[in-house]
Amino acid sequence: MTEAGKTVLLLSLPNYDRRYMFHKEMGSGVGFKSLRAPKNHGRPRQIYAIAELQYAAAVLRAAGHRPIIDDDQYRDSTSRGLYRTALKERCPDCAAIFVRTSLPTLFLDLEQAELLRELYPGVPLYIFGPLFAAAEMVDFVKSRKVYDGVVASEIEAVITDIVEGRDPAEIQGLYHLREGAYDCGNPARALTNMQDLPLPAYDLVDTGKLDRFIVQTSRGCPIGCNYCPYFISQGNKFRAKTAERSLEEIRHLVETFGAKRLIIHDPIFTLDRKRIERLCELLIEADLGVEWECESHMNHLDPALIELMYRAGLRILAYGVESANEEVLKKANRRFKNWEKMKENIEAAKKLGIETRAYFILALPGDTVEGAYATMALARHLGSDYSKFNLPNPYPGTGAYDLALAEGRLDRALFERDREAFYRARGLHGHNEPSMTEDISDLQAQYLSRIGNHSMLLERETGLSLTRRSKIAAYKVAVQGISALRQVGLPVG
Numbered sequence: 001m002t003e004a005g006k007t008v009l010l011l012s013l014p015n016y017d018r019r020y021m022f023h024k025e026m027g028s029g030v031g032f033k034s035l036r037a038p039k040n041h042g043r044p045r046q047i048y049a050i051a052e053l054q055y056a057a058a059v060l061r062a063a064g065h066r067p068i069i070d071d072d073q074y075r076d077s078t079s080r081g082l083y084r085t086a087l088k089e090r091c092p093d094c095a096a097i098f099v100r101t102s103l104p105t106l107f108l109d110l111e112q113a114e115l116l117r118e119l120y121p122g123v124p125l126y127i128f129g130p131l132f133a134a135a136e137m138v139d140f141v142k143s144r145k146v147y148d149g150v151v152a153s154e155i156e157a158v159i160t161d162i163v164e165g166r167d168p169a170e171i172q173g174l175y176h177l178r179e180g181a182y183d184c185g186n187p188a189r190a191l192t193n194m195q196d197l198p199l200p201a202y203d204l205v206d207t208g209k210l211d212r213f214i215v216q217t218s219r220g221c222p223i224g225c226n227y228c229p230y231f232i233s234q235g236n237k238f239r240a241k242t243a244e245r246s247l248e249e250i251r252h253l254v255e256t257f258g259a260k261r262l263i264i265h266d267p268i269f270t271l272d273r274k275r276i277e278r279l280c281e282l283l284i285e286a287d288l289g290v291e292w293e294c295e296s297h298m299n300h301l302d303p304a305l306i307e308l309m310y311r312a313g314l315r316i317l318a319y320g321v322e323s324a325n326e327e328v329l330k331k332a333n334r335r336f337k338n339w340e341k342m343k344e345n346i347e348a349a350k351k352l353g354i355e356t357r358a359y360f361i362l363a364l365p366g367d368t369v370e371g372a373y374a375t376m377a378l379a380r381h382l383g384s385d386y387s388k389f390n391l392p393n394p395y396p397g398t399g400a401y402d403l404a405l406a407e408g409r410l411d412r413a414l415f416e417r418d419r420e421a422f423y424r425a426r427g428l429h430g431h432n433e434p435s436m437t438e439d440i441s442d443l444q445a446q447y448l449s450r451i452g453n454h455s456m457l458l459e460r461e462t463g464l465s466l467t468r469r470s471k472i473a474a475y476k477v478a479v480q481g482i483s484a485l486r487q488v489g490l491p492v493g
């Protein structure tokens with residue numbers, strides 16, 4: 001092996017706990033896990049390609065190295081023994097290993113470092129992921145001292161320098177273990193120049209198992225909602241590929257891998273309107289027959305742009321609405337509340353046959369029971385095809401997380417006493433997260449989200465749906481009862 005051609009292993013490690021689906025790519029790559037229905041535990045889990053693995057591999061290859069991606073999602077290993085054999089078969093030897101971690105998998109990724117040391121003795125082990133935009137997560141991993149390097153920078157920006165042995169002190173955002181302590185010459189995170197990224201190395205994964213390819217045409221969001229992991233992990237500087245470069249990537253996925261569906265995984269896809277108009281025109285002209293979905297901000301959309309996007313292949317449009325409660329929006333630094341503009345966009349999209357998906361968060365700081373019901377009423381008024389009511393899931397590093405810790409909405413005592421137990425409890429989404437506001441108890445928050453989600457399902461169902469109706473009625477009574485008890489000073493729920 002020459003110095004210019006090293007074999008580098010890029011890993012997403014297995015998770016044997018089949019009760020959960022691990023969404024490493026979601027939440028700006030910080031990730032979360034969600035419970036699976038028991039009847040699905042024996043079935044393979046859905047695969048979401050992790051964009052950075054393909055991009056980092058492409059960067060290495062462009063520099064003359066030989067990357068191997070082993071993302072266990074494609075194998076879905078059921079035991080440590082099977083994984084061990086399969087991994088060694090896939091990569092008998094390598095010069096460096098990079099493990100892509102996430103909030104819900106961090107502890108598994110720390111524990112499994114030992115297995116990697118056994119399989120690849122003497123090979124340097126690095127851990128990376130958007131999670132490390134939060135300094136406290138870097139500090140926590142450093143305290144465990146199981147990886148030779150913790151990479152806080154976006155991986156594509158620094159991986160070649162690390163592999164080629166540049167002085168670690170000169171590599172931005174690299175914490176390097178030396179003589180029992182981590183050094184970092186420059187903690188400022190390096191961010192990827194999106195336009196310079198080579199085409200993603202999807203040839204290194206089993207694309208036959210993917211129902212949708214994930215691409216990123218931009219990173220960064222200048223809006224800065226205080227609960228948002230994108231803003232923390234990708235920064236506030238919008239960095240985008242040109243329309244021409246984005247088309248080249250989409251064409252590559254279609255023509256090389258037969259991609260029929262894409263998720264464009266940008267925080268705010270239509271921020272630069274001219275870029276999107278040009279990309280849509282190019283896609284229409286190229287007539288690739290590919291359908292795609294994206295997430296964007298309703299302030300950066302209008303019916304004309306939506307129509308152009310539809311002609312270019314847009315079929316699912318997702319957007320955060322978050323709350324109808326003005327106090328919540330103010331506290332979250334979420335300034336957009338032009339509901340009529342939003343409704344106009346939703347109607348335009350639905351008329352064309354684009355599926356519209358709205359996301360709401362109940363029990364954010366400043367929310368009240370009345371505010372939560374007003375948010376549900378807003379969802380009905382907007383009339384999206386799909387409305388989901390989540391509870392707050394404060395990501396480390398965000399303003400919402402700091403506030404929740406300061407106000408004791410997250411367990412401050414546990415945070416101080418046992419950081420491992422505290423972090424282990426984070427990252428589970430859609431399952432009884434605590435309220436972030438004094439006016440709504442934890443139990444009320446859970447019932448309110450159920451009321452919202454059941455009510456939305458009810459609107460889509462035909463027939464009487466008596467069970468669902470009685471559940472909604474029971475939850476409403478419970479919310480009201482808890483409010484009454486709290487008013488007389490009883491600490492309920």
Ligand code: SF4
Pocket residue numbers: 221222223224225228229230231267268297320
């Ligand atoms: S607009 Fe969207 S991507 Fe940007 S900070 Fe707010 S929630 Fe995050």
